[in-house]
Amino acid sequence: MTERDLFRQEVREWLEAHCPVSQRQPIIREEQIWAGSRVAFSSEEAKAWFEAMRDRGWTAPTWPTEYGGGGLDTEQARVLEQEMIRLGCRPPLYDMGLWMLGPALLNFGSEAQKTTHIPRIVRGETRWAQGYSEPGAGSDLASLTTRAVDDGDHFIVSGTKIWTTRADVADWIFCLVRTDPDAPKRKGISFLLIDMHSAGITTRPIALISGESEFCQTFFDEVRVPKNNLVGALNQGWEVAKELLKHERKLMATMETITEKIDVGLVELAKSRLPMTDAGHLANTDLRTRMAEHLMQADALNDLNELIYGGMKTGQFDPAIPLTLKYIGTREQQRKDELMLEILGVDGLSMTSGKPDLDRMVRNWAYNKAHTIAGGTSEIQLNIIARRGLGLPE
């Protein structure tokens, strides 16, 4: 038995022992465990699962143990991920700090920033919001106008950020702010950590077409931020931001994969709800073909993920390939949602029927429309594929 096999066996046994059966069901949005001072658990078992993972540092498997992380190497982290998928384990913790800020802090943060923030992220004690987008600047992030003015040992921050995920319940926010209004667009930006409890911060939830309001607009009115909350050098925030965006894209792709695996199956849904022919085929032949087309793509996407992983180890793959994942993953998720709606028919036309499973499916259909917009629109993805991946001229 190789070392990897031994590790796999150990992980498998540990997960079997520590992940309650209830935490091996497909996760629903309402039961996600979001970090922070207001953390809430849907059940005792959810809490136990979270705490077990937290205590091994497996909420952040690859982060250094000195900051509370799991200390695993890439190979080991992959094994853990595979075993969690195999067992259907729910992700133990949800947090922007975990997904995005952490890796950037480990890279660019001061020792003090790391010691202050990383362990609390791993343990789910602070909930982080992301302060990137602004109402006037969507895909064109660098045109942001929120300003941070030097005031001795503080910055004075004024402006507004949008799409700040649940900023109304966040403890901290990481922000891109303009510190040099005269420099070229990307040169005058800095990266700041801001305590959401500071004076001068207000938030307004934004209602979504899915009926939810998990995003906010956040307003900064002369908010005082200590200068030691600056990450990286002054006016070098764009470098930090790029690093974060990389993690965001990777995250989006991974989440699609995980979602796909543990989601309700279209085939089962269709077979349980729609007329079948004597041959056992869906009578709606048009739907049947389109389902086949989607399922083939979804399977191929899994193969592609495997290939990238295998290719990374052996160096045998085109570096353009990973650039395709977000575009493909979000597109297939939306195709799937549309197929689901067709299968549900009249039952898929209400978000407030009072039947939780149905309402959730329909809300997700609407919610997932954001997947091709958030974290780099599909159009931006195609630009990147064409220019960076395929070498076409700007």
Added chain:
Amino acid sequence: MTERDLFRQEVREWLEAHCPVSQRQPIIREEQIWAGSRVAFSSEEAKAWFEAMRDRGWTAPTWPTEYGGGGLDTEQARVLEQEMIRLGCRPPLYDMGLWMLGPALLNFGSEAQKTTHIPRIVRGETRWAQGYSEPGAGSDLASLTTRAVDDGDHFIVSGTKIWTTRADVADWIFCLVRTDPDAPKRKGISFLLIDMHSAGITTRPIALISGESEFCQTFFDEVRVPKNNLVGALNQGWEVAKELLKHERKLMATMETITEKIDVGLVELAKSRLPMTDAGHLANTDLRTRMAEHLMQADALNDLNELIYGGMKTGQFDPAIPLTLKYIGTREQQRKDELMLEILGVDGLSMTSGKPDLDRMVRNWAYNKAHTIAGGTSEIQLNIIARRGLGLPE
């Protein structure tokens, strides 16, 4: 009975009397009657039909009678067209002069040019080729480099034109040439009529993927062209060219409509060749759905054409609509060809099976790939729709 009804009745009777039954069959490429000194007829009846139409000037129904045209107004010409479609009459004459040069000459030509060329076009005595494109300039027509140098009462023309339809058998060619190399792109272009029998002209047929070679590359090596063959003013050729292009687009759209009506039916082809279910449906359900999608679009395209005609009379339509016709028409023709190929299966994989009907269908599939390129690519069409039709900024 209105005057229009009377005219319709007269036309109908005349067509019934003069259009032989053999000339009411769908036309095939090999039997088209192309104008010119080498005109050829597939049969005596084809000849008789051509001559009857020619003698009424109905080869060019709306052109003035003084130049041999039919002298019909738009309304009457429409009636003639409708009645020809109803009866399935073949177009009596094919010629670039008829479709494109004629209208431009009537507009921009000198009296001498009209008297010399128009009657011969109507009577099918000269075959015209079009000399617009050049190897280096595809959609970007205005970047042409064929030069005409002033030499007293002649121009000396040197350069090369491509996609000159059957230039190898043409009598004359109308060309865009550069007469002022220092002016901005579109300003230094003139429109010249050139006798294909002039010294210094050679042609090279271009083999197409359909196995045919109806297009040529034409080379001009110091060809002397009398100055009175200049149409419009010197360096004003772009205006003439734009007029012609308008006719070309209208022509493409009309030809699609006519083609569609008299073409082999997909449904009959499929029913005669493919397995059907007990319910009388195509067993290949995917193909069946895609056929329905195409047929719906093709029907809608006919409706759209009717609407544009009705709208032109009453002023009740969006002027952007006609801009869509070439894009839609050529797209649907290609979809139809692909469906046909699928229906034929193994029988649709050869252009040289020796079965004329099959070979022709497969050749057309390949040939029609040019429809979305020639006469303004689909990409150019979409640019025009977006910018000129929908008002989006350049």
Added chain:
Amino acid sequence: MILNEEQRLLRSTVADFLNREAPIEALRFLRDKEQALAWEPALWQGLCELGAPAVAQPEQAGGLGFGAMGMGALMIEAGRRLSASPLVSSAIFAQAVIRLCGNATQGDRLSPGLMSGENVATVACQEGTHFQPQPTQCRRDADQLSGRKTMVLDAGSADYLLVTARDQNGALCIGRLACDAAGVTITPHRFMDGRQYATVELIDALVDEWLQGEQIAVGFQRALDETTIMLSAEMLGGSRELLERTLAYLQEREQFDVKIGTFQALQHRIAEAYCQLELAAASVYSALSAIDADSDALSEHASRAKALTGDIYQHLSNEAVQMHGGMGVTDEMDIGLFLKRSRVCNQLWGDSAFHKDRFAALRGY
């Protein structure tokens, strides 16, 4: 759409009225009410005063004589503003069923109330989650009806129901029942388009009368086709509105220091959508003419119009959300309301897949 002078005048009158009385905010207001209302009484009253429910009916029958083309023009305007009213359920569908499936006496007695808007009726013809034209489970037993109908438009606020069922010989029959008749249970729901649809449960419900026309099955199919075409006109209106709003946004929104409307990839996508929209529009107009011309090919027209408008309405709603970027997924913009309406419309009287299948069958393959 080629309209005569009177039809054009009608269209602009209706458009003015709807702009005033039923802009999209009216739908939001309706949607956000606690009770699942089907329509705002004031809006419906205004439409009735304009004669909207009588637009298509011939003058000799007491209508305004604008024909299907006139009613279609009105539905396009309603579609642009997402106006919720019993026009489709009562003025179009129920009237057509009475006219085509009832006998002359029934028509004379019932039509005036529907035409004036004094009465509101709705047709209960769907069973289960997906539309099928034939009732299978709802049964007539002497003068009683039993069964379960789904997605019945506006039933929670209507006066009476027209219910399709099978009689003991398996033939189609249509019973008229008051909404508050014994044995009738109506459960209204608000769907995501903000409108009211009901499930109707019938247990030995006593029918007031059976429609007595000579060719009920043929007549019902025709009524259904006419209604489907009118709904397609509404869907066309919604699609046009989406296109125009998106074009306006593309011309106004800046990113990377240019209008996003200058991006060629977006230009081509919107141009392609425009081509599809105009094809769908041409289909709707010719289908409306086909109603007025009493065409034999009405079912083919209906399927073509519904499938083409269904596809483009859904496609354009997706494109509109995407091109509006982050704002497109907020409820603050109206785009999402069209998105949801397009999905509900797709399910009404057969989705695109249903109509493509039917079109192929009608074409004989």
Added chain:
Amino acid sequence: MILNEEQRLLRSTVADFLNREAPIEALRFLRDKEQALAWEPALWQGLCELGAPAVAQPEQAGGLGFGAMGMGALMIEAGRRLSASPLVSSAIFAQAVIRLCGNATQGDRLSPGLMSGENVATVACQEGTHFQPQPTQCRRDADQLSGRKTMVLDAGSADYLLVTARDQNGALCIGRLACDAAGVTITPHRFMDGRQYATVELIDALVDEWLQGEQIAVGFQRALDETTIMLSAEMLGGSRELLERTLAYLQEREQFDVKIGTFQALQHRIAEAYCQLELAAASVYSALSAIDADSDALSEHASRAKALTGDIYQHLSNEAVQMHGGMGVTDEMDIGLFLKRSRVCNQLWGDSAFHKDRFAALRGY
């Protein structure tokens, strides 16, 4: 595609050889010959000297032991250059049929000749214009076969045929016959891809032997799936070549004073095609692995790989023609050769519609 050291070496050896001996001009040369030849003898001889027909077979059976993954890598290279050879008909399909449907003695006797390339065999399994996996019309009567087979690859130049038929009990049987046996009429045609396919007419043709494996139906299905996957690898190679040639053209061709590759609409279209291509590629690679792993889900893999590569090969060939503009429709460019090959490949052993249907059935719906 993740290959081991040896497989990578094999791929580059084959690529070098094909570049030298079988560039696309070789296909033009073959195509333009008067007689419908199936392959150039020199090319086939060279491939045999490299051991190409033995690449996939295990070493203990006298093969080179590169497995399906190795053979797939080779087919991708062949697809890039449109190389015409009996690799698919004989080295892949016929060998698989003998291995999976014959008994051990038959395998030992027949495989070496196919593996060395000394013999060329081809499988005649299609009847009519559209592929169906089951023979219906070709019949076994004692030791004779009668029936008509279509689209038989390379039959006009092969040594022997493997013909599927029904025996008197309706069970599948496979007979081996010399191409010049009495009662066998082979009519070769050149299809538009420049290659040779034949119609085979059998009238009481005397069979040399029947394949004697224990599970002929199961074995034949597997052989068919393996061949379909190998053909998908060829199609993938063709698609990659089209993408690369089109990218190069976009980077080189100027219009309106800029490279046409700067047009965003073209960038997005080619980027989308690239995404589809990589999905198809991932499917082909995992299908090749599935052959090597003797997977139970081979049919699903085969249908997925064939449908995805079929769709992208056809789509990319259309896009390549379009993006090459006028030059794309001339025979002077190679693009048209790929266009035609993609359509022929689509028909081989089930087109995309066939495989989508089969995929759905295999998934149980």
